[in-house]
Amino acid sequence: MAGDKKPETEKAEKRFSRRAFVVGSGTALAGGALTAVSGTTAMAAQGTKKNAIDYPLSTKYLVYDSKHCAGCLSCMMACSMVHEGATSLSLARIQVHRAVLNQYPQDIVQNICRQCPEPLCVDNCPTGACHVSAENGNVRLIDQEKCIGCQTCMRSCPYSPHRPIWNPVTKKATKCDLCVDTPYYNKKGGPDGTQACVEICPANALAVVDKLPDQADNRGYDRNLQPPPKKAPPFGAFPKGKPKAKTEAPKAPAN
């Protein structure tokens, strides 16, 4: 956010040097690698002790339920709409990909920003545009005014597809900010507010939680978010309860 202070980020930046990290396959990649590992198999970036970073944890995390996602892309359209005032799949900071001809559950992948405890996007940004926002629950977000469009955050994110996204019109990067900067949202967004994607999801496949999810693999983020199953009504059945019909009786018709 413009005017937002980011003392932690700047401090950390000074102490942090690019480091190797381990990904799911065991391959060591430089922080600047374009793509690291598929979203479904990604291991969280694991720093060595020596380079441990003390970024404050985000107070909120977006989690998802890939087994129950309906693949409707509503979250993506809602995301771009509240941030940009226009719907777009390419400008959505949550990326759901539906591979319709794959067998369940490989038919849908949800790629969300993990608000990493050790955010390499933040760590590598040369201008401090991508930062930990103390004023917004320590969400990792990109100050559009400071972004110089170098794409370092995109390359640094260890997940693939990279979670920071590119806006080809403004020529700047953006990323999931849990709806902090949403001029077109009808609600207060951000970690203390609501998130457009969570709100719109008709399948209960997105939620925001306080506790840092397990970083070991995707299981901390990809979890069953469904309420306990209710017995479904039979086809064509009506809900229980009578409507309170207040409509007046019709007048006697003309013969």
Added chain:
Amino acid sequence: MATPGFGGKILLVNLSTKEIRALDSEKYEMYGGGHGTATALFWEFCVAPGDWDLQDAFNPKNMVALMTGAMAGTATPAASRTSVSGLSPQCYPVQWFCHSNFGGAFATMMKFAGWDGVAVIGKAESPVYINIVDDKVTLEDAKALWGLDSWKTQEEIWKRTGVRFGEEWWHLDGGYSVQRPQIVTTGPAGTNMTRVASLIHGGGSGAGQGGFGGVFGSKNLKAVAVIGTGSIKIADPKGLKNAREWWDKTWPRAGGGFGGFGPASVSSCCAGCGIPRMCHNRDRTYSMDSDDCAESTWYSLVDHQTPTEINQKGTDICQQLSLNAMETCFMGPMSFPTDHNKDFPIQPKIPAYTALGWYMKKMYDMGIIGPGTKYDTSPLPMDAFKSEQFMEIYGIALANRIGIGDLLAEGTARFAEKLGRTDDFNTLCRLTMWGYQDHWSMPGVEWAYGNLLDSRDINNHDMSVGRKRGITCEQFVNILAERTLGKDPFWFDYTWEGDRAYKTGIYSESTAKWVAWHQHYWNYYKESVGFCDWGYSQLYNQAHAQGYGHTPEIEPKYLNAVTGRNHTFQDGLEIGRRAWNLKRAIFVLQGRHRKMENFTGYYYRPGASYCGYASELPIYDGTKWDWQNCRELYFTREGVDTFKTLFYKEEGWNPDSGYPTRKTLEDLNMKYAADHLQAKDKLG
């Protein structure tokens, strides 16, 4: 600058000349987008030049238009269907101008590529597919794809890009995407120009009725693939969110229609779908990305419990070959006993959905085809009828026109005609209007009238007029009168016998107005805007405090938030009326006349056996309203004649011919159509 919600341009591809043009969408906005705009395009490029007789759907001059509406790509719930229009090879005896639609993310992706639709005319010299990458459009060689089924075709096109979709960002000329191209294609049933071929998008989103897969085949067109990285401007994003929340809060939804029974199985067909349970399945019994409609029971035999695995495989086969499931499946008589069933030569059951597979077997059992007849049934293994092997061979023979498959590929009506058995339309195979399977046996009065006046089984499921619990019949019809804005409860009087049928019942002016309302509604809101039949219209909702459905408030709320217009619900009906009248003018040029608009005979006799979606309908007996069992409902010729006169008058058509009048067309700003009809001596 495009109107918010629209891409702003329509792609016109002439496959004969390889000309690719962008038309300005704004010019067609008065037709509403989708099918309405397609009707206007068809007029402009196929009718106005006056250089063919509008009779053969496989003529290269025919158009197949895949159009979107204002809602696609805006996350408006259940509102992003792609409409398909053009002359239909399935319609019988005339290949009428017709329509179908399919769900999924195709319409949405078209919009993100900046297009409101693509209209294709002409015929390519050799197989091609149309590749749309934002505003770059190319005709790609599809020789290697031509023989592939609908799934392999899509996989092959994806493979050609070399991208690991979903795993990396795809860098395109104009932007970036994680998505794969959305593709609509047809399998062998289409490339072999059968009259029963669907268009398939994804695993199981399909446009079946109309047989537009065969039109693709006739044009040497294998597929349309689109990837878009752009965005769609929303006039009032906050208003759109508010509208959706208001909808969520005000209209409680209880399941609804099709869809998975349990959260694990749910998946949405349309991008943006917000209907709980939705209509497709991720891991259900049936198949991948399949919904629960006709394809999921394609090989469900009437007198046989088809094993689940065979059923599932059948669904896949039907989609891959691109067979119109409703037309080619094995549905047959169902068990709805009535007093009149004994009049029928089949069995004491109502024939419903007597589709091609069932009819073919019946012909075999009756010795009309098969050994000793001039119709060899090879390659069908008739002695293995209830087997997986039979199912597969039937599908393959049909889609590839092999042996008896060549005859079957003409569809039930033309197959029966070839056998010299058109009387069967009336008895055994019960074809409703224009060669289509009856959708159950007479699915509803307004549905039946819709079939008669349009060119296909209209397949509109929103006319929920059956008995409701917890409310009196009188209250119910008043709610409908209020919500349609028609203010006339007699629109919903289903009295079908005696004088009252003419005064307030199914032959009355009230019914004519209700049928007209319905045509205008779906011509605009469903076929043109893209609202899904499972969500709209909704006139009644039992869970709402007053029993109100979300129609007529939600449609303009969504539309206005997206487009920034200030349209009323009636404005939409008026756009629908315009498109409907232009379509009527096309029908008339194709030969439609009042004299042709008669139901198949069985609708006129006891045992037409209305089954509808509910048999207990509102009846006004002269003093009071009550639901009555209308299972025995049938029409009379005199009654339908009266209805036609009233309906034509209601629409501003000449009651003698059914032709639109100059005044009607000019009032709708379509003087050009009146002039053309006049020049052809067909003005009403």
